Amino acid sequence: MILADFGTSYSKFLDLADPAPEPYIKATKELERGLKVDFATGHNGKRFGDIYVNELIALARGGEALIEEDRYLLLDCGSRDIKYISYRDGKLEDMGWNAECGASMGFTIELLENYYGLDFNKLPIPAKTFSVTCGVLGISNIFDAITSGTDEAEAVASFVKGIAVNAYRFAGSPAKLYLSGGLCDNRLFVESLPCQVVPLGRFVLLKGLERTLRLSSSR
Amino acid sequence: MNAITPDTEIDRVLTAPGLQRVGIVGVPPLRLIDILHRRGVEILDLDAMLVVEDMESTVALLPRVYCAILRTVVLNAMHLDLDAIVLDVGPGKCDGALHVAAVLEDSLPIPILRVINNDRQPFGAPLCRAEMDMTDKFLAITERVKSPEILKNPPPPCRPTAGFWGVPPRDFSILALFPDTTHVYGWTRCMENKTPADAILEARINPAIPTVFFAQSFCAKTALARLLAKKHPHALYLDIDVNTGSSAKAKIQAFLDLSGVEI
Numbered sequence: 210m211i212l213a214d215f216g217t218s219y220s221k222f223l224d225l226a227d228p229a230p231e232p233y234i235k236a237t238k239e240l241e242r243g244l245k246v247d248f249a250t251g252h253n254g255k256r257f258g259d260i261y262v263n264e265l266i267a268l269a270r271g272g273e274a275l276i277e278e279d280r281y282l283l284l285d286c287g288s289r290d291i292k293y294i295s296y297r298d299g300k301l302e303d304m305g306w307n308a309e310c311g312a313s314m315g316f317t318i319e320l321l322e323n324y325y326g327l328d329f330n331k332l333p334i335p336a337k338t339f340s341v342t343c344g345v346l347g348i349s350n351i352f353d354a355i356t357s358g359t360d361e362a363e364a365v366a367s368f369v370k371g372i373a374v375n376a377y378r379f380a381g382s383p384a385k386l387y388l389s390g391g392l393c394d395n396r397l398f399v400e401s402l403p404c405q406v407v408p409l410g411r412f413v414l415l416k417g418l419e420r421t422l423r424l425s426s427s428r
Numbered sequence: 429m430n431a432i433t434p435d436t437e438i439d440r441v442l443t444a445p446g447l448q449r450v451g452i453v454g455v456p457p458l459r460l461i462d463i464l465h466r467r468g469v470e471i472l473d474l475d476a477m478l479v480v481e482d483m484e485s486t487v488a489l490l491p492r493v494y495c496a497i498l499r500t501v502v503l504n505a506m507h508l509d510l511d512a513i514v515l516d517v518g519p520g521k522c523d524g525a526l527h528v529a530a531v532l533e534d535s536l537p538i539p540i541l542r543v544i545n546n547d548r549q550p551f552g553a554p555l556c557r558a559e560m561d562m563t564d565k566f567l568a569i570t571e572r573v574k575s576p577e578i579l580k581n582p583p584p585p586c587r588p589t590a591g592f593w594g595v596p597p598r599d600f601s602i603l604a605l606f607p608d609t610t611h612v613y614g615w616t617r618c619m620e621n622k623t624p625a626d627a628i629l630e631a632r633i634n635p636a637i638p639t640v641f642f643a644q645s646f647c648a649k650t651a652l653a654r655l656l657a658k659k660h661p662h663a664l665y666l667d668i669d670v671n672t673g674s675s676a677k678a679k680i681q682a683f684l685d686l687s688g689v690e691i
Contacts (some may be wrong), residue, residue, distance in 0.1 A: 263678040266682045306678060307675070408668070
């Protein structure tokens with residue numbers, strides 16, 4: 210049985226038929242036409258999965274599988290959206306999903322890293338934070354800053370910090386958050402979040418699918 | 429402009445010969461529904477989606493950023509052949525209806541009757557508590573606004589597993605996500621009870637069941653929805669505009685699933 214999280218930029222897979230299953234990643238644009246998996250979530254999940262689980266449920270179940278505390282907030286930052294789930298006393302407390310304008314999140318960040326030839330794991334956290342509520346509109350801040358003499362790398366870093374702060378505020382400005390998604394590997398983004406951050410990596414939704422599958426077969 | 433229409437004028441319009449089709453906004457007083465009912469006048473609920481026309485055509489009369497239900501009222505009024513429109517502009521509806529009445533009066537050559545419904549006689553809300561497909565439930569509740577009579581053979585109440593608080597949404601597609609055993613609260617219950625200005629009934633909630641607090645974007649009731657959702661121990665607050673996006677539907681689905689509600 211194959212489980213998959215079909216994101217906008219990257220798709221994550223787990224083959225449970227493998228004796229020692231390990232998750233793996235493929236670029237979504239490179240997926241073969243007609244691909245079908247058994248259990249899917251993510252932006253493209255309905256297209257490629259026989260059974261679809263909505264992302265918020267997968268995220269919540271992933272948090273249940275990976276986090277031992279009974280009160281926490283789990284924020285997932287994807288290529289195009291941000292979503293969070295919070296639990297209190299082991300039960301769902303709140304949730305949010307900014308699906309259409311999550312500042313185009315990871316996609317814009319990766320685009321800028323490649324365009325300007327930067328390495329976000331080496332850039333220092335900038336003092337300045339751009340106010341970014343939309344990725345497209347936020348890019349004009351970068352151009353304005355560069356025109357005013359700011360170094361390109363610093364301007365882009367301020368933009369990334371702005372996206373991080375926007376995601377943090379969307380999640381309700383918690384003192385501590387668990388982070389899910391590819392941006393866990395982006396040191397600039399993680400350290401720009403103004404709170405304690407516990408990165409869980411990009412396979413949280415896969416874990417959630419696994420748990421959903423287990424729960425549904427035990428019912 | 430904006431004065432409440434005197435009873436004499438209302439009676440003159442609603443008893444005039446040739447009156448065939450009257451649009452209503454909100455829940456007009458029972459006395460007026462009774463007059464129209466007895467005369468066999470066709471009543472059209474302008475809050476509901478009655479015409480298949482582009483919402484953008486209302487931009488000439490209303491700001492684009494405005495309550496989707498009131499934009500629907502204007503859209504219906506622009507495209508239906510009506511003889512008069514009766515709007516509840518009191519606490520049973522909203523200030524927005526008062527201003528929409530002025531807009532309609534300025535653009536349509538028919539009588540626009542502004543009324544305030546302070547009816548207090550409760551008709552009960554059996555449909556809100558019945559086990560019934562949620563879309564059918566809301567269709568039945570909104571249809572009852574045109575009737576002055578008490579519901580014959582009301583369905584028995586069911587044990588609730590989920591709650592919906594709010595006004596009837598402009599986009600009914602979200603209702604398909606709820607189980608048949610959902611109890612309905614908020615203004616929709618006031619509507620079925622035929623006491624639309626009953627603020628105490630409107631604020632009633634059931635803390636024992638997971639409840640979605642629905643608010644139509646730009647509606648003044650968003651404040652009450654937020655407040656009640658904060659007080660409720662197991663709530664999801666949702667603010668939806670013209671159409672329901674996939675993320676809002678996913679939120680409802682996830683909220684009910686993660687709350688252990690069987691669909």
